[in-house]
Amino acid sequence: QSALTQPASVSGSPGQSITISCTGTSSDVGFSRFVSWYQQYSGKAPRLVIFEVNKRPSGVSNRFSGSKSGNTASLTISGLQADDEATYYCYSCAHSNNLVFGGGTKLTVL
Amino acid sequence: EVQLVESGGGLVQPGGSLRLSCAASGFSASVHYMTWVRQAPGKGLEWVSLMYDDGSAGSAYYADSVKGRFTISRDNSKNMLHLQMSSLRVEDTAVYYCARVAINWPLDLWGQGTLVTVSS
Numbered sequence: 001q002s003a004l005t006q007p008a009s010v011s012g013s014p015g016q017s018i019t020i021s022c023t024g025t026s027s028d029v030g031f032s033r034f035v036s037w038y039q040q041y042s043g044k045a046p047r048l049v050i051f052e053v054n055k056r057p058s059g060v061s062n063r064f065s066g067s068k069s070g071n072t073a074s075l076t077i078s079g080l081q082a083d084d085e086a087t088y089y090c091y092s093c094a095h096s097n098n099l100v101f102g103g104g105t106k107l108t109v110l
Numbered sequence: 111e112v113q114l115v116e117s118g119g120g121l122v123q124p125g126g127s128l129r130l131s132c133a134a135s136g137f138s139a140s141v142h143y144m145t146w147v148r149q150a151p152g153k154g155l156e157w158v159s160l161m162y163d164d165g166s167a168g169s170a171y172y173a174d175s176v177k178g179r180f181t182i183s184r185d186n187s188k189n190m191l192h193l194q195m196s197s198l199r200v201e202d203t204a205v206y207y208c209a210r211v212a213i214n215w216p217l218d219l220w221g222q223g224t225l226v227t228v229s230s
Contacts (some may be wrong), residue, residue: 003154036154036216045207045223046147046155067185086179089155097160097171098147104154 004029004090004102011108017078022090023071023100028100029092030071037066037075038089040104046089050075077107085109112136112219114208119224126198126228132208132221134193140186143211146193148204156204159193160211176202189200198228 005023012018022037029035035053047058050066053073058081068070073092077084082106090102118130132144146158162169170182181194191208205225207214209217 001143003156032215034215038217040155045220046217047220048218049215051212052214053219057216057218087154091155091217099157099160101147101155101157101213 001102004092005098006088006090006102006105009108011110012080013110014080014082016080017076018080018107020072020075020077020088020107022075022102024073024094025102028094029068029073029090031047031095032093034093035066035068035073036090037064037073037090037092039086040089041086042051049088050073058103080109082109087100112126114210114219114221115131116206116208116221116224117138119206119226121227121229122198123230124198124200124228127194127196128198128226129193130193130206130208130224130226132193134189134210136193137219139184139191139210144184144191144210145206145209145217146182146191147209147217148202148226149207150201150204153204156205161191195226198226200228202226 037050039047054066055066104107115133145160161182162170165184179197183192203225207223208221210219212218
């Protein structure tokens with residue numbers, strides 16, 4: 001049950017696009033099409049922003065998109081805005097009903 | 111309003127026990143898998159435990175870090191989820207969230223969390 005690997009931090013200027021990677025193994029990210037992403041502001045509960053690799057829940061901006069290739073999933077945020085500044089976590093269902101999160105990526109909007 | 115509300119957190123000594131509860135409202139938790147996720151201070155999210163909708167024996171799953179010490183249960187008649195924690199360790203200190211598991215595994219609804227502090 002090792003955590004999925006994410007970069008510790010990324011940054012971008014308003015209006016730019018950034019991509020956060022999430023690398024797992026053939027037992028989790030590579031095994032599952034059920035990768036999702038969560039946004040968490042400091043001191044708040046996480047919020048689902050992408051599910052099933054590339055689907056957006058109702059109410060989530062279309063500036064958020066997801067993709068997956070092999071054992072690596074990615075979250076892209078386009079047209080960066082100040083309130084995108086948060087920590088983002090990937091998550092996958094793995095074998096034997098274990099669930100696993102990435103270590104989290106802190107996004108700074110410059 | 112559709113929401114999850116956790117309770118039961120607090121300060122406990124190493125080796126002690128604590129029972130967390132999660133009250134669901136605005137929806138029927140009995141048709142959903144439910145899960146506990148924790149977050150140590152300044153750290154990332156860590157999955158703790160999962161229980162299937164029927165709450166039957168054999169429908170509970172645990173992270174290796176809590177297996178044998180924590181027990182998840184649910185009372186569908188009361189729309190409640192519980193986490194019984196025993197043999198607590200300092201490293202169990204965290205905010206504990208309950209979350210609803212939607213179809214195809216995303217966690218689409220989270221509670222506000224309850225803080226558990228294990229310290230002497």
